[in-house]
Amino acid sequence: MYSIYKITSHPTVDFAAEELKKYLRMMMPECGEIVISYAPDAKSGFRLGLMPDFGLATDEAEDVELDDIVHVDTDAEGGILAGSNPRSVLFAVYRFLQENGCRWLFPGVDGEYIPMQDVKPTYYHKMADCRYRGQCNEGAEFQKNMMEVIDFTPKIGLNVFMIEFFNPKGYYNRYYNRDENPAREPEPISPSTALQWKRQCETEISKRGLQFHDMGHGWTAEPFGLTSVPTESGSQYVIPEEMKQYYALTDGQRGLFQGKNRPYDTNICMSNPVARQIANRAIVDYAEKHQNVDYLHVWLADQFNNHCECEECKKKTPSDFYVMMMNELDEMLAEKGLSTRIVFICYVDTSWPPLFEKLKNPKRFSLLVAPISRDYTKAVKQDISDVTYPPYQRNKNVLFTDVNQYVKCGIDWQKMCRVRALLYEYHFYVDQYLDPGVFHFAKVVYDDIINYKHHGLNGLINDCSQRSFWPNGFAFFLYGQLQFDTSLSFEALLEDYFSHAYGEDWCTVVKLLEEIGAAMDVHYLSGKRSADLKVGKRYNPAVAEELKRMPEIAKKYNDFLQAHRVTPMRAQTIAYKLLRYYMEYCEKLSFALLAKCRGEGEIALTRFQELLADFGRHECELETYYDQFMMGFALYHRIFAKMETAVPTVEQQ
Numbered sequence: 001m002y003s004i005y006k007i008t009s010h011p012t013v014d015f016a017a018e019e020l021k022k023y024l025r026m027m028m029p030e031c032g033e034i035v036i037s038y039a040p041d042a043k044s045g046f047r048l049g050l051m052p053d054f055g056l057a058t059d060e061a062e063d064v065e066l067d068d069i070v071h072v073d074t075d076a077e078g079g080i081l082a083g084s085n086p087r088s089v090l091f092a093v094y095r096f097l098q099e100n101g102c103r104w105l106f107p108g109v110d111g112e113y114i115p116m117q118d119v120k121p122t123y124y125h126k127m128a129d130c131r132y133r134g135q136c137n138e139g140a141e142f143q144k145n146m147m148e149v150i151d152f153t154p155k156i157g158l159n160v161f162m163i164e165f166f167n168p169k170g171y172y173n174r175y176y177n178r179d180e181n182p183a184r185e186p187e188p189i190s191p192s193t194a195l196q197w198k199r200q201c202e203t204e205i206s207k208r209g210l211q212f213h214d215m216g217h218g219w220t221a222e223p224f225g226l227t228s229v230p231t232e233s234g235s236q237y238v239i240p241e242e243m244k245q246y247y248a249l250t251d252g253q254r255g256l257f258q259g260k261n262r263p264y265d266t267n268i269c270m271s272n273p274v275a276r277q278i279a280n281r282a283i284v285d286y287a288e289k290h291q292n293v294d295y296l297h298v299w300l301a302d303q304f305n306n307h308c309e310c311e312e313c314k315k316k317t318p319s320d321f322y323v324m325m326m327n328e329l330d331e332m333l334a335e336k337g338l339s340t341r342i343v344f345i346c347y348v349d350t351s352w353p354p355l356f357e358k359l360k361n362p363k364r365f366s367l368l369v370a371p372i373s374r375d376y377t378k379a380v381k382q383d384i385s386d387v388t389y390p391p392y393q394r395n396k397n398v399l400f401t402d403v404n405q406y407v408k409c410g411i412d413w414q415k416m417c418r419v420r421a422l423l424y425e426y427h428f429y430v431d432q433y434l435d436p437g438v439f440h441f442a443k444v445v446y447d448d449i450i451n452y453k454h455h456g457l458n459g460l461i462n463d464c465s466q467r468s469f470w471p472n473g474f475a476f477f478l479y480g481q482l483q484f485d486t487s488l489s490f491e492a493l494l495e496d497y498f499s500h501a502y503g504e505d506w507c508t509v510v511k512l513l514e515e516i517g518a519a520m521d522v523h524y525l526s527g528k529r530s531a532d533l534k535v536g537k538r539y540n541p542a543v544a545e546e547l548k549r550m551p552e553i554a555k556k557y558n559d560f561l562q563a564h565r566v567t568p569m570r571a572q573t574i575a576y577k578l579l580r581y582y583m584e585y586c587e588k589l590s591f592a593l594l595a596k597c598r599g600e601g602e603i604a605l606t607r608f609q610e611l612l613a614d615f616g617r618h619e620c621e622l623e624t625y626y627d628q629f630m631m632g633f634a635l636y637h638r639i640f641a642k643m644e645t646a647v648p649t650v651e652q653q
Contacts, residue, residue: 002034002078005042007049012086012209017048020081020093023102026114045078048089058084060127066211067131068159068484072096072124084127087159087209094155095124103500105477105571106469107145107152108624113500113571126485130449132422132459133483134160134211138429139465140174140629143197148624149466150204156480160461161205162213162297166222167229169194180632183616191229202292213343213461214293215286217302221263223282228264237263246275248308250395257306265303270321271312280329287333287340295366297343298329304348305395316357317392319350323357323417330361343368345424346413348399351406352392353413362418369410369457370424373399376431377440377526379447382454384408403448407455414456421457428464428476430634434525436586437517439494442475446490449482459483469625471513471582472501472575501575503567505560509579512557516586519549520593525639535599536644543597550590554583578625585615592640601643608640 002024004017021034040053051058051071061067061084069084070092081096083089094102099122103113135158137146153161164171172194178184205212218228224247225240239247239255247254248267257266268275287296300322307318326344333340346353347370359365381387381404389405400406410421427445435441449460460483468476474497481496482488498506523529524546527537561583564576592607612632619628 001032003045004034004036005039005045005047006036007040007042007047007053008086008089009038010086010089011207013048013089015207016081016086016090016093019090020046020048020096023097023114024119027097027100027102027116028118029116046074046081047078048081048093050086050089051082051084054080054082056080056082068128070095070124070126070128072099072122074119074123075121076119079122085209087154087211090154090208091157091159094157096122099124103497103571104152104155105497105501106473106574106625107148107466110574110624111152111473111571113569128157128159128484129486130453130459130483132160132211132461133158133480134162134213134459134461135428135466136162136164136213136216136424136461136463137168137171137466138164138463138630139171139467139627140179141168141171141466142175142623143172143200145466145624146197146201147204150201150208150210153210153480154208156477157484158210158480160211160213160459161201162216162461163198163201164216164297165218165228166215167191167195168198170228170230172197173230174629180612180629180636181616181619182613184619194229206292211294212292213295213297214290216297216299216345217264219279219283219298220266220268220301223279224268226263237261245269246272246278248306248313249310250306250308257301257303260303262302265301265306267301267303267307267318269308269310269313270318270325271308271310271315276321276325276328280325280332283329284332284336284338287338288336291338291340293340295341295343297345297368298326299345299347300350304399305397307349307395309395314394317352317355317394319352319354319392319413320357322350323354323359326365327357327360330359330364333364334361340364341366345370346406346410346421347372347424349392349397351400351409352389353409353416359417359419362420365417365419367410367413367417367419367421368424368461369406369413369421370426371400371403371406372426373401374403374406374426375401375526376427376434376444377523377528378403379444380404380407380451380455382451384455407452407457410457411455423452423457423460425460425462426464427479428462428468430630430638431526432468432470432475433631433634434638435517435522436520436525436589437515437522438471438474438513439517440522442478442494443490445475445479446482446493449479450486453486465627465630467623467625467627467630469578470622470627470631471578472497473625474498474501501572502564503569503572505564508560512553512560512579515553516550519546519553520586520590521546524597525593527638536601536642538593538596538639539599539644540597541599544594547590547594547597550587554587557583574625578622581618581622581626585611588615589635596639599645601640601645605640605643608635 064084068088071082081092101115224243345368387404502509531540588611595604
């Protein structure tokens with residue numbers, strides 16, 4: 001009979017003990033009841049606690065609260081499952097289970113691969129190579145999925161979950177209003193429901209001891225009488241008259257940037273000390289009321305070339321004023337006795353490092369490098385010694401497409417402000433949908449993680465759909481596992497995931513996806529193979545011969561996929577089901593791309609709209625893994641919205 005003893009008293013250790021019990025009983029259904037007790041002096045059974053409780057050194061960690069060390073030393077009947085902090089104890093449990101054959105391939109119960117076998121003696125000791133490993137909500141989210149994804153996060157080695165905005169109703173709207181899916185009936189939710197759900201998410205994040213990162217955009221809206229919550233029925237936002245003086249002067253007026261009805265797109269007048277104080281006062285108030293927040297993100301507006309053009313603002317760069325604002329915020333937080341960690345962002349206009357200002361208390365701050373406009377067909381380089389970037393020009397900048405320029409900016413920011421930096425990436429935002437073959441995209445994720453670490457950037461938070469498992473979770477599995485241990489090879493991670501997801505025939509699935517990748521080339525979908533840029537980025541009639549292979553591929557593998565409709569392992573049944581649907585999706589997408597490559601823009605758009613309507617019928621069954629909104633948003637805006645034609649119109653002539 002197995003016993004579990006908690007050496008350390010902490011809610012996350014309590015949860016870790018319950019998780020260990022659950023999976024041990026699933027692995028060994030006849031092992032009997034497993035009793036969990038708090039017993040600091042226990043010498044037998046499975047003992048869970050902090051490493052110092054077992055006399056284990058944590059010297060390798062610079063900060064035991066932030067750095068995750070996992071220590072597993074067990075025999076067949078029990079042993080030590082320890083960590084540098086309570087969250088790491090939970091990681092130790094999952095690592096012990098992983099070493100004993102368990103895998104979490106997708107979020108939710110159906111994604112669990114739990115073998116039925118006795119546990120074996122296990123030794124594992126490792127400090128995570130990246131301090132920050134996580135994701136931020138994006139796409140079209142629904143609450144059941146949010147619960148499953150938060151639960152899934154530590155199981156693949158991630159330790160950060162971020163929720164953006166005061167109220168994330170905009171993300172929930174995309175799902176419950178059925179944006180991009182005409183096949184489903186809308187079910188609108190209220191702002192209060194979205195806010196309650198955010199608090200529920202926070203509680204689940206806390207239960208697992210994950211780092212909770214909060215907010216981001218919005219500080220140029222709420223403190224000034226506006227809201228970042230989407231309005232109903234298209235009603236307009238109105239800046240309170242007394243607040244207009246604090247907004248950025250652009251195109252000769254102060255108001256919402258370009259008249260857009262999205263307040264968080266508009267910057268404030270950064271040279272105005274009262275404007276900075278209003279924003280900072282709101283940040284301090286939020287920090288005081290929300291002390292469950294581990295890192296509070298303070299970002300500026302979500303647009304570029306929109307900074308104030310008044311004479312005072314012209315005297316310094318936005319980044320200089322940003323640092324001034326952070327220094328003032330630090331003083332205000334200190335006056336309140338708040339130790340809140342603040343994250344500020346190297347993003348659009350603040351990608352350029354400051355020229356004059358420096359942080360006075362860099363220990364409070366972390367820099368977030370956000371390569372929003374980068375090219376995702378190319379990974380970060382290891383050698384960036386020859387990389388340069390142009391000087392900042394107020395409201396006349398062209399955003400970088402070379403990710404290495406963003407890295408260089410981040411390094412220069414660090415030198416100027418003596419601040420630690422991490423990445424805010426967008427791998428699982430829209431570009432994942434531009435590589436139907438999966439592997440090129442996954443290799444970019446792999447190389448990025450390795451080389452970001454090489455350049456001293458300590459981990460990634462991905463702005464991503466929480467349903468980035470289409471057609472499988474390989475890239476996301478890689479994202480978690482590799483940040484914990486950057487010594488893992490791409491090939492080993494691929495075999496690990498695919499052999500568990502698809503069983504003994506996993507190599508056939510790899511071949512299938514490679515053939516899809518050859519027929520639907522990522523470089524073509526990304527606009528890199530145009531035969532005539534005057535017509536359009538995706539005009540290339542020769543690509544038609546490649547795309548025509550997609551129906552043949554679907555037919556070729558149909559019998560194989562039908563033979564794997566049901567497998568002994570539920571997670572594998574799900575994996576093959578997703579592949580069957582994926583073949584249908586790729587075939588219909590190839591029809592739209594066929595028209596696109598020939599310059600038949602309107603026909604391509606019609607076929608794409610048919611794909612949305614037709615394939616949207618499946619979303620109910622696939623919604624844990626597949627985000628119809630993000631797919632539609634990505635492919636429409638990147639590919640099908642542009643009406644290129646091979647035959648010049650009268651206007652073009």
